[in-house]
Amino acid sequence: MPPAAPTKPAPDRLRHKTVSAAVADALRQRILNGEFAPGVALRQDALAEEFGISRIPIREALLQLEAAGLVKIVPHRGAVVSGLTVEEVEDIFQLRVQLEPPLLMLSAPRFSEEDVRALRSLTLEYGAALEAGQVERWGELNRRFHLDLLRHADRPRSLSIISGLLQDCDRPTRLQLSASGDVARADQEHTQIVALCEAGRIAEAADLLRAHIEHAGTSLVAIYRRAHAA
Missing domain, CATH: 1.10.10.10 (Winged helix-like DNA-binding domain superfamily/Winged helix DNA-binding domain)
Structure with a gap:
């Protein structure tokens, strides 16, 4: 049948x-x-x-x-x-600091001209969204930027973990940008990371990425602690 x-x-x-x-x-x-x-x-x-x-x-x-x-x-x-505790925020950013810079060291040497153009385009979109105050777009564009930086590292499990971490800190990151006034700094650092990668200064790009993540985490934890103390 x-x-x-x-x-x-x-x-x-x-x-x-x-x-x-x-x-x-x-x-x-x-x-x-x-x-x-x-x-x-x-x-x-x-x-x-x-x-x-x-x-x-x-x-x-x-x-x-x-x-x-x-x-x-x-x-x-x-x-x-759902929301995150201070300890969860600290954990997320500590994991990102450990994972993202080494993956950038693996990924950036494999960038093509098209990859660099795509990253530049993302930084422009991100900057425009920040300037326009389009808060709902900040998290998605930030997530895409960080994942695209690392996409050629050939470490799919690590990328899957980072993707989850970026999603988890989406709302807190937008809170940090809004409350701390770090909008211009985040935009500038994204642009500088791409420029360093394009110039072949990969170690400097990884160092800046590490500092970029550390600053966002430290700033956000401070905001959470103030909110819990209020």
Whole structure:
């Protein structure tokens, strides 16, 4: 007998998946831009009323956000926006300091002219987003820049770890840039790192990358400590 044709998803199920994806994207942006701060409870009934939909796609959207590490499903509280402790922030940046500069030493010698142009383009996009105050774009552009710097290191497991660390510190990094006024410094250092790589001064680029990450981590930890002391 010929194999049975795969069962098509019911139209209602497809509609729910489409709606839940749209809701997840909307909530993701509000979490990332700081509208929903860490610790805020996202109530399914309130969100369903706000979006004018049933609770089913809301629940599916919150599960998607939990998988992305943006919310935690807590018994008796529902979905709560996740956040980082001071110790977790310190750990993330210490790991980045250990991993990223050595990988840049491996990656940068393999840059093509096209790679350098792409990195320059990212720095321009990043600088424009900073100047325009487009906070929601800072994290993604910063993440892309750091990963593209390291993409030719041929260390896929290390890159996977770094990608996760960059995602985890996305919101805190934007907080650090906004609260510390380090916007111009971050932009300038990105540009300098690319210029050093292009000039073949790889060790200097790695040293600057290390200092760049260390400064962001130290500044962010100070902000967290002030907030907890308030």
